[in-house]
Amino acid sequence: MQRFINDPDQVVEDTVKGFVKAHSDIVRLAENPRVVVARQAPVAGKVGVVTGGGSGHEPAFIGYTGRSMLDAVAVGELFSSPTAKSFHDAIRAADGGKGVVVLYGNYAGDNMNVKMATKLAAKDGIEVATVVANDDVCSAPASEREKRRGVAGEIFMWKVGGAKAATGASLEEVRAAAQKAIDRCRSIGVGLGPCTLPAVGHPNFRIEPGTMEVGIGHHGEPGVRVEPLKTAEEVARDMVKIVLDDHGLPEGTEVAVLVSGLGATPLNELYILNDTIESEISARGLKIRETWIGNYFTSLGMVGATLTVMALDDELKTLLDVETRCTILL
Amino acid sequence: MQRFINDPDQVVEDTVKGFVKAHSDIVRLAENPRVVVARQAPVAGKVGVVTGGGSGHEPAFIGYTGRSMLDAVAVGELFSSPTAKSFHDAIRAADGGKGVVVLYGNYAGDNMNVKMATKLAAKDGIEVATVVANDDVCSAPASEREKRRGVAGEIFMWKVGGAKAATGASLEEVRAAAQKAIDRCRSIGVGLGPCTLPAVGHPNFRIEPGTMEVGIGHHGEPGVRVEPLKTAEEVARDMVKIVLDDHGLPEGTEVAVLVSGLGATPLNELYILNDTIESEISARGLKIRETWIGNYFTSLGMVGATLTVMALDDELKTLLDVETRCTILL
Numbered sequence: 001m002q003r004f005i006n007d008p009d010q011v012v013e014d015t016v017k018g019f020v021k022a023h024s025d026i027v028r029l030a031e032n033p034r035v036v037v038a039r040q041a042p043v044a045g046k047v048g049v050v051t052g053g054g055s056g057h058e059p060a061f062i063g064y065t066g067r068s069m070l071d072a073v074a075v076g077e078l079f080s081s082p083t084a085k086s087f088h089d090a091i092r093a094a095d096g097g098k099g100v101v102v103l104y105g106n107y108a109g110d111n112m113n114v115k116m117a118t119k120l121a122a123k124d125g126i127e128v129a130t131v132v133a134n135d136d137v138c139s140a141p142a143s144e145r146e147k148r149r150g151v152a153g154e155i156f157m158w159k160v161g162g163a164k165a166a167t168g169a170s171l172e173e174v175r176a177a178a179q180k181a182i183d184r185c186r187s188i189g190v191g192l193g194p195c196t197l198p199a200v201g202h203p204n205f206r207i208e209p210g211t212m213e214v215g216i217g218h219h220g221e222p223g224v225r226v227e228p229l230k231t232a233e234e235v236a237r238d239m240v241k242i243v244l245d246d247h248g249l250p251e252g253t254e255v256a257v258l259v260s261g262l263g264a265t266p267l268n269e270l271y272i273l274n275d276t277i278e279s280e281i282s283a284r285g286l287k288i289r290e291t292w293i294g295n296y297f298t299s300l301g302m303v304g305a306t307l308t309v310m311a312l313d314d315e316l317k318t319l320l321d322v323e324t325r326c327t328i329l330l
Numbered sequence: 331m332q333r334f335i336n337d338p339d340q341v342v343e344d345t346v347k348g349f350v351k352a353h354s355d356i357v358r359l360a361e362n363p364r365v366v367v368a369r370q371a372p373v374a375g376k377v378g379v380v381t382g383g384g385s386g387h388e389p390a391f392i393g394y395t396g397r398s399m400l401d402a403v404a405v406g407e408l409f410s411s412p413t414a415k416s417f418h419d420a421i422r423a424a425d426g427g428k429g430v431v432v433l434y435g436n437y438a439g440d441n442m443n444v445k446m447a448t449k450l451a452a453k454d455g456i457e458v459a460t461v462v463a464n465d466d467v468c469s470a471p472a473s474e475r476e477k478r479r480g481v482a483g484e485i486f487m488w489k490v491g492g493a494k495a496a497t498g499a500s501l502e503e504v505r506a507a508a509q510k511a512i513d514r515c516r517s518i519g520v521g522l523g524p525c526t527l528p529a530v531g532h533p534n535f536r537i538e539p540g541t542m543e544v545g546i547g548h549h550g551e552p553g554v555r556v557e558p559l560k561t562a563e564e565v566a567r568d569m570v571k572i573v574l575d576d577h578g579l580p581e582g583t584e585v586a587v588l589v590s591g592l593g594a595t596p597l598n599e600l601y602i603l604n605d606t607i608e609s610e611i612s613a614r615g616l617k618i619r620e621t622w623i624g625n626y627f628t629s630l631g632m633v634g635a636t637l638t639v640m641a642l643d644d645e646l647k648t649l650l651d652v653e654t655r656c657t658i659l660l
Contacts, residue, residue, distance in 0.1 A: 002522035002539060002633050004562040004599040014562070015598040018605030022589070022621040058597040059624075192332035195596075209332060232334040232344070259352075264594035266631045267388040268345040269334040275348030291352040294389075295625060301596045301633075303332055329659035 001201055003301075008198035012055045012077055019062055023327050027065045032089040034075045034082060036062045041071035041094055047165040047174045048072065048094025050102045051158060052082040053110060056197075057218065059328050060297040064155065066326030069162035071100075078197055078300070079219045081109030087117030091126060099127040099171030103161050103178050105150025106134045129175040133157055135185040135308060137246040138215025138224045151218050152260045152297040152308045153185030156320075159330055163322035177319060184311040186243045190235055191216035191223070193303030195263065214238065218262075218299050232269065236276035239307045244284055249311050251285030256320060258308040259291065263298035265305055270294065273305055281309070289317065296328065331531055333631075338528035342385045342407055349392055353657050357395045362419040364405045364412060366392045371401035371424055377495040377504045378402065378424025380432045381488060382412040383440060386527075387548065389658050390627040394485065396656030399492040401430075408527055408630070409549045411439030417447030421456060429457040429501030433491050433508050435480025436464045459505040463487055465515040465638060467576040468545025468554045481548050482590045482627040482638045483515030486650075489660055493652035507649060514641040516573045520565055521546035521553070523633030525593065544568065548592075548629050562599065566606035569637045574614055579641050581615030586650060588638040589621065593628035595635055600624070603635055611639070619647065626658065 005011055013033075020029055020036065030037050042048055052074025053061045061073045071094035074082035082090075091100045100121070104110050111132070118128040133150025140147035161178035169177070191213040194203035205220040207213055212235070215223025230238075249255070259270050259277060270293050281288055289312060297306065310316070324330050335341055346366065350359055360367050372378055382404025383391045391403045401424035404412035412420075421430045430451070434440050441462070448458040463480025470477035491508030499507070521543040524533035535550040537543055542565070545553025560568075579585070589600050589607060600623050611618055619642060627636065640646070654660050 002537070002542075002559065004522070004565060004595065004603050004635065006561045006563050006602065011598065011602070014602040014605050016601075018601035018603065018608070021608040022601065022604050022623045025620070056596075056598060058601065063597075192334070207332070212332075229332065231336045233336050235334060263596045264631065264633075265334065266386075266593045266628060267393075267625060268341065268386060268630070271346075271348035271352065271388065272336065272341070272344040273334050273348065274352050275344050278348070278351040290355070293352045295597060298596060300598070301594065303594075303631075305334065327659070329657070 001196055003198060005198050011198050012075065015055060016075055026325065026327060030089055030093045032086060034086040035089045035093055036065050036073045036075060037093045038065050038067065038071050040067060042096040044096045045098055046096045047098045047169065047171050048096055048100035049162050049165050050090045050094045050100055051104050052087050052090055053105055054079040054081060056300045057298055063327040064158050066324060068166040068322050068324040069326045070158055081107060081113050084113040084116035087113050088120040091117055091121045091128060092124065095126045099129065101161060101171060101174050101178060102128060102130045103157050104132065105154055106132045107149060127171060129171050131157065131175060131178045131182060133182045135182060135187040136217065137186050137188055137242060139217060142246055149217055151187045151189060152258055152306045153182055153187045155258060155296055156185055156256065156310045157182040160316060160319045162324065163319040166322060177315065181310065181316060185308055186247045187306055187308040188239050188242050189216045189304060189306040190214055190239060191302060191304035194220060195300035195302040216304060232272045233276045236273045237280055240277055240280040243307055243309050247309060249286060254287045254289045254312040256310045256312060257288055257291045258296060259293045260296040260306045261298065262302035262304040264301040264303045267294060270305055277307060331526055333528060335528050341528050342405065345385060346405055356655065356657060360419055360423045362416060364416040365419045365423055366395050366403045366405060367423045368395050368397065368401050370397060372426040374426045375428055376426045377428045377499065377501050378426055378430035379492050379495050380420045380424045380430055381434050382417050382420055383435055384409040384411060386630045387628055393657045394488050396654060398496040398652055398654040399656045400488055411437060411443050414443040414446035417443050418450040421447055421451045421458060422454065425456045429459065431491060431501060431504050431508060432458060432460045433487050434462065435484055436462045437479060457501060459501050461487065461505060461508045461512060463512045465512060465517040466547060467516050467518055467572060469547060472576055479547055481517045481519065482588055482636045483512055483517045485588060485626055486515055486586065486640045487512040490646060490649045492654065493649040496652060507645065511640065511646060515638055516577045517636055517638040518569050518572050519546045519634060519636040520544055520569060521632060521634035522559065524550060525630035525632040546634060562602045563606045566603045567610055570607055570610040573637055573639050577639060579616060584617045584619045584642040586640045586642060587618055587621045588626060589623045590626040590636045591628065592632035592634040594631040594633045597624060600635055607637060
């Protein structure tokens with residue numbers, strides 16, 4: 001295991017410490033060391049915006065803490081939900097008296113812990129609304145969309161929710177904007193190589209050399225098919241087809257595109273994928289308004305990439321243009 | 331080779347095409363498809379700022395094109411210098427009538443081609459000044475600093491040079507500021523795993539599992555020693571020691587820190603390294619003003635990280651604070 005780590009059981013601890021040191025102008029730790037808080041939070045009279053999730057997806061989730069973005073983030077162990085207590089503490093840290101929206105991904109542990117945290121917050125007198133991301137098209141059929149997992153579309157959801165809250169909107173308005181953002185997102189992942197949880201010490205699943213896993217999840221969840229590794233052009237074409245067939249957008253729709261590496265994919269390969277992604281999306285009569293490309297939502301050292309397409313409307317365009325300040329260029 | 335590529339001989343072509351599509355709001359291609367130009371360049375009455383280098387280091391070099399940053403970038407084949415013609419075309423694309431500064435790394439091919447391009451530009455009546463980055467402390471002893479290679483310190487050099495040019499400074503003032511920036515930078519790389527040139531198809535050097543290469547170069551150039559893989563804490567301590575022993579900075583000096591992944595290192599491991607890097611630098615009585623952390627200067631899919639420390643003064647602090655717009659958060 002060729003990794004920069006100390007005690008494998010302390011990876012999250014060490015990650016968060018080093019992160020907060022690097023970005024102390026933007027974030028701080030709450031009393032609970034599993035909660036990262038934006039320096040200016042809570043902002044009186046603003047809806048608080050919270051997320052949380054397992055570690056190992058950096059810069060998600062903590063890297064999106066900041067101004068006009070997330071006010072507080074609950075940090076879980078590697079690939080595991082934060083505790084209900086951490087979600088609760090994040091909600092309290094973000095609360096500026098106008099309610100808190102929790103924007104998180106559809107995983108059993110997170111669902112359970114956010115639900116418990118919401119009840120605890122109610123006892124504090126904090127009103128909480130939630131939006132559950134389910135943009136991963138390969139994790140369940142369209143007829144069971146509520147079963148789908150949340151993946152990189154969460155970043156668009158946070159950006160939209162964070163921006164809406166920054167405009168002074170109400171809790172219901174922020175919730176509705178974030179819900180719309182994720183409703184209009186579809187994502188797919190393709191894996192070329194597995195990742196390793198340091199405490200385990202060997203890959204937690206296999207991808208045979210010469211093959212790829214189409215539809216892989218953010219923790220190596222099996223996709224819809226394993227097939228021989230194709231060219232970047234063919235892979236990109238398949239990704240666009242799967243995402244847009246599910247999306248069913250009318251011609252002329254404006255979209256935002258996010259191409260993210262999964263941790264160990266060189267950036268130039270994302271550009272190579274994007275060359276075809278852009279052509280394929282345009283060939284379907286959609287208009288790409290903006291493309292975000294880089295390591296936005298990773299899975300430790302997984303080799304692979306994800307594509308997210310969000311269908312825009314005027315409100316979403318305005319919110320995407322709101323200036324943010326977090327640790328990533330948005 | 332588990333990679334997202336098409337024809338291995340077309341990697342650079344495909345990379346640049348996909349990059350320009352993603353960032354067409356910031357960059358465009360020159361007539362020469364091996365030259366990326368900032369959309370607003372050339373700016374009349376502003377010193378042009380140019381760099382260039384081999385591909386495979388994305389987001390370097392092309393990703394740093396933009397406002398108050400690089401005006402034009404010459405693109406080489408993978409790990410190879412751009413041609414003299416491409417450097418020349420980049421100089422012409424950046425020329426706003428006030429001269430052009432070329433800020434590049436100390437490699438034989440780049441030195442030769444920039445020199446030829448400078449002569450060609452002189453015939454066009456364009457005055458060119460150059461700064462050669464040599465921040466890699468392990469590539470030659472301090473007594474032969476002129477032999478040292480340029481690595482991630484180039485990013486600070488570009489930021490300072492680009493910002494100085496944006497203030498309306500003269501060619502000599504921009505050159506002097508960029509020269510000061512790189513003179514005050516020291517960098518080191520540590521490699522845990524090799525990278526593969528797609529056209530070759532197998533790693534171009536070996537790092538035995540369980541070992542690491544201390545002082546590795548950006549193309550896998552051998553470092554100063556191969557040793558058993560240590561903990562992140564020990565690695566970070568060694569990196570800081572090597573960089574700061576060479577630097578010899580007085581107590582109280584303010585510094586900027588850049589921790590970059592080499593392409594296949596998960597971001598959380600850079601945070602883990604930074605936890606110790608920050609403590610060690612502070613323990614030596616230096617003051618960290620800011621930390622940049624992420625995949626800023628990579629080497630295809632190399633597993634490893636670099637540390638750069640730049641000693642600041644008032645001018646450099648002011649220039650680091652100039653707002654830029656390129657594809658990376660600076």
